[in-house]
Amino acid sequence: MTSRSPTYHLMTRPGYGAEGRRIRLVANHFDVKLTKTDAVFYQYTLTITPDDVWGYKAAQNKVYGRKIVNRLYEIYSKELNNKRFAYDGGSSLFTVGPLPQNNFEFTVVLEDSSARATAAGPGDGSTVGGDLKRSKRSGFMKRFIVGIKFVAKFPMRSIALALRGSEREDAQDALGVLDIILKQQQAERGCLVLRSCYFDGNHTNIVDLAGGVCACRGFHSSFRTTEGGLSLNSDVSTTIIIKPGPVVEFLLENQNIQDPRQIDWAKANRMLKKMKIKAIHNKMEYKVIGISKLACNMQTFSMKERNSEGETQTVEMTVYNYFQNKRNITVTRSASMPCLDVGKPERPCYLPIELCHLLSLQRYTKELSFQRRVSLAEKCSQKPLERMRVIADAVNDNRYDKDPMLNACGVSIDTRMTTLTGRVLNCPLLKVGNMEDCVPRNGRWNFNQKTLLQPCELLHNQWAIVNFSGHCDLSHLSRELIKCARNRGSKMEEPSVFLEEDREWMRSDPILRVEKMFKKLETKFTEPPRFILCVLPERKICPWKRKNLYQFGIVTQCIAPPKSLKDQYLANVLLKINSKLGGINSLLSVECKRSIPLISQTPTMILAMDVSHGPPGLSFPSVAAVVGSRHWPLISRYRASVRIQSPKLEMIDSLYKPGENGDEGMVRDLLLDFYKTNGGMKPAQMIIFRDGVSDSQLMEVLNVELNQIIKVFEHLGDTTMPKFTVIVAQKKHHTRFFIADNSDNVPPGTVVDNTVVHPRNYDFYMCAHQGRLGTSRPIHYDVLLDEIGFAPDDLQKLVHSLSYVNQKGNAAVSMGKTASLSLLAFCLPPSSPPPDDVECSFPSSVAPVCYAHLAARQLSQCFDLSDTSGGDLPNKAGVPHLPELHENVRRSMFFC
Structure with missing residues (x-):
């Protein structure tokens, strides 16, 4: 068979959507006029x-x-x-x-x-x-x-031509120069510049997150070519910085202690390394390279001095005595503490720690604790009206009309936000138990007085509850969960086993704690149970899921229950349990009626792909995940396939890998599963969602990743290639929408495909969820290829509906909900540090994309950071092998 492997180009916009209620919106884009196109x-x-x-x-x-x-x-x-x-x-x-x-x-x-x-x-x-x-x-x-x-x-003419739809590579170069002019303007003002975000360190922009860590509010500014012309996209941004001030005070706050004698100096050394400090005795700035081995009053160094006869001799002197005798400075508080080394490895230079102050605007690059993440979301989120005001003030304060470089190239920036028309799509109708209708309101629905569509059955001897938390009544939890399940039509009997962790192990290493708990389980079950409910403390990290997913093949649900067990909380837990055990909570009405345009009539498979990266600065392997739909014509059930790849590699390289250790790639696994679950039927159409790529990587998605998928079909001997529709979902952008003359967030289902979209390519913005914290962030969808041939309205309604097939909750999918953070803090490996720009609103994307994101995050726990002693993972023999999921959970929705 001849290899297809064509070279694709980004498709142009075929038209505009028309369905939905029209709504007047304001976008944080500012019109830019080019008065010197000959520049x-x-x-x-x-x-x-x-x-x-x-x-x-x-x-x-x-x-x-x-x-x-x-x-x-x-x-x-x-x-x-x-x-x-x-x-x-x-x-x-x-x-x-x-x-x-x-x-x-x-x-x-x-x-x-x-x-x-x-x-x-x-x-x-x-x-x-x-x-x-x-x-x-x-x-x-x-x-x-x-x-x-x-x-x-x-x-500059290339920008004008690009605005009229011409494909010009030099237009992006010219836009890049305009962005550099903005960066230079902010750098000259003394701002911290991170990509296209600027932070000035003004105390009014600093928010204390506790532990010596602060959030610093700043701004993002970049030029964009849009359908409405060239625009300046300006938005609020936030980064995490070290709290400036005395080093000793920082360490006490960072380690949450009161007495300096309790400072963990090994931890302090890791925290302070490479930070910049200012010495208060000479007003000079230094970079910390480490901490002295001895205390200030014991640490010595060699120095030359003249004796009474004028001869030079070398003497040994303590740092304490030097400052006392030579500088007339008495070191009091830190005499018994180590010194900061601000010299070079071969020539140390010691400063008493009490004379050192941390400089402002130094980024915090460690992981944020659960409490700080919640604090960040609560303190730094801004309601729409406030965000609009802050953005408008920033554009006015920057005085772009006075910048000599912008004036020289004829750039004039309007200070008014762009107005445009959006549309609000109707929420899709859902079907629950007994095929009863369920109508979402404001992007949410509930199962009050309703039952699950296909509830699972959990018998007495099939499950257990284990408790790693010291304060939870397991009997009460069990009774309330069973009551909630029965009210939703699920047959759940009381578990046969309740296991409490022995107090003597609570302060042990997490791996040891899990091993001890499983030894207890083995004495209670002759065969692994079907399901385990695991109660966890919020602030711990534990490899619990790794043990279940890989070694024993047990479906598990981790919870950190509140003190008061409300029915809504238990209902949400039940939805996750039911999904993982193979049940179905709800379906779209159009799924049941087989009335989804172009999908219900032709065998269609939906794929979603994402990559999770390790912490910056470490050679920690990236984890790629692909989820695929299983039961056509349904679009609500998925299976995941996960592999690891080289650190920081965004393009997935294992979609097709023939003959490599018997592993032929992720897509083949999912295609064979689709074939089996659909009675030998092959997909004639494939809709591919890709998450996490930037504008510069769109062509790689088409010409690298899509070609790998095509090779899978060729490898399987298919003579007829399916039609492909490829869509990229972008969360990391700075376009926001506000309702004109209204302080509320845009309503769920808001879609925008005009004015601020690309002047040539096929893209649109959609906000499917109800923004409850801060300002809603829409997802930016780039349609790279559409061989299936969806009408714009049909594609937008499909994307909107796919946000409601979420089986793990009762709302249009919202990436990164605060409620899930406590579980991630325990079940997953340490999160990567905050990016250059931290976003506190939670964007909603299609459910398959969220599933791929969750699968990649969960499976990344296969790497034990403790084995690296805080350093890079060894990678001399290439990327380490990821073990396969246990057969019992491989086809489950374990990522819910």
Whole structure:
């Protein structure tokens, strides 16, 4: 058979949707006018070469780079025809129009008063530690040879052509230059710049999250080509920073202790490493490289001093005595504490910790605890009206009309938000027990006075309850859950086993705690039970699910129950249990009636794909997950296939892997399962949802991942290839919608496919859920390919309906609900640190995408971080092998 493997291109918009109630909206996009379309951006490569060894590190430093470029302009502006620069902080300069020549070489002298150049001995720049020559360099001059060389040019006209639908690669380059101009403007104001987000550290923007950690509010700004023209997308953003102030106070708060004598210095060393501090005795800034082994009054160093006869001799002196005798500073509070080492590995430089203050705007890159995540969501969320006001104020305060570079390229930014028309789709009708209708309200529904469509049966000897929490009445929990289940039509008998954890193991290693609990279980069951309900404390991490999913094949549900067990809480737990055991809670009415356009008439399989990455800075394998629908014409039941791949790799490389250890890839597993569950029927159509990719990776989804899926069909010998529809769901964007003249969030079902969408490509925004915390964040759907041929209305209604097939809850799916955080904190490995921009609203996506996300997250617990001793996972022999799920749970919806 001839390989298909075509090269795809992003499809153009076939039309617009028309169904739904029209609604007047405001978007956080600001119109941009281009008054000089004949302007041209010129790109130059910037090389900074130190004239001596002392300037080498400065040449590699972005902060120094900006200082050097600013100094260059001050000295040589006439030679450069007074051309303003847009500097990216790295190796590129941009100008509007050309410089007088293509190559320049300048000498720039920069006075350096940094502590890194003068640090010696105890770090005050004095003649200590026998480093007389080095100590005299306080405020010395650094010389750099700066080269400027022409590379390319990007006409502003390309942006105008792209706005009219032309495919122009240089248009994205020109937009990138405009974004660099925005970054430079904020960097010159002293802001922390993270991609396209800016944080100024003003105390009014700092929110204390406890534990020495703060949330810092800032802003996102970027230029976007839209159907309505070029726009500036401006939004609120948040990052996590270290609380500035005395280092000792930070450590006490971070470790939640009162007495400095209780400080865990090993933990403190990990926390403080690479942080920047300011010494209060000399007002100089340093970077921490570690902590001294001995206390301040015992840690010694060698220094040279003259005796009474004028001879130089080397003496040993403690840091404490040095500051007491040489600097006339009495170290009181931290005399018995270790010192901060702010020198170099081969030349330590010690400072008493009480003289050190943490600088502001330093990112916190460790994982956030459950309590801090909840605190972040509560304190940093903003209601729509407040968010609109903050965004509008930020655009006005930035005074873009005064920026010389924007003026030079003819960019004029309106200060009013864009108005547009959206549509609100009707909530789909659901069917529950006895085929009774269930009508969602505001994106939610409940099972009060209703039963489950296909309830599971759980007999007395088939399940158990285990308790890792010290405060839970298991008998009461069991009675209330059984009562709730029977009210919803599910036959659930009292469990045969109640197991409490022995108190002596509660402070042990989580792995040991789980082993001890399973030994107890083995004495109670001759064969593994069908189901285990596990009660967990909120603030613990435990490999409980790993043991069940891989070794014993037991379906398990973890809960951290509140003190008061309400019926709604128990009903939500029951929905998850029923889904995992093979039951069905509800179906779409159109599923039951087989009336979904183009799907109910033709065998169709739905796939959803996502990748979960490990913490930044670690070579922790990424986990890829694909879920596939099983029982056509239903679109509510799914199975997952999971593999691991190279760290930080976003494109999934194991969709098709012929002949590799008997593993032929994830898609083959799901296709064979579809074939078996549908009586030997093969899918004639495939709808693929992809989560987590950026705009720059859309073509890779088509030409890398889709081609892998095509190869799976070829490998299975199919002569007829199915039709494909490929849709990317993006959560990480900054477009928000507000109801004009209204303080409420947009209603569930709001869809926008005009004005702020792409001028050429097929995309739309949809908010399927009811925003309850902060401002609703819509999902941005990019339709990359549609061989099936959906009408715009039919595709939008399908996407909307797929948000309601959620079997693990009773609301249109919302990614990252606060209620699930306590369970993730226990059942899953430590979360990755907060990204550059933290979003506190919870976007709703189609249920299959959420399932893929949950499956990848759950299976990532197969890696035991304790084996790495806090470092990288060993990866010399390639990516480690992920064991297969136990046969008993492989086909279940374990990810619910």
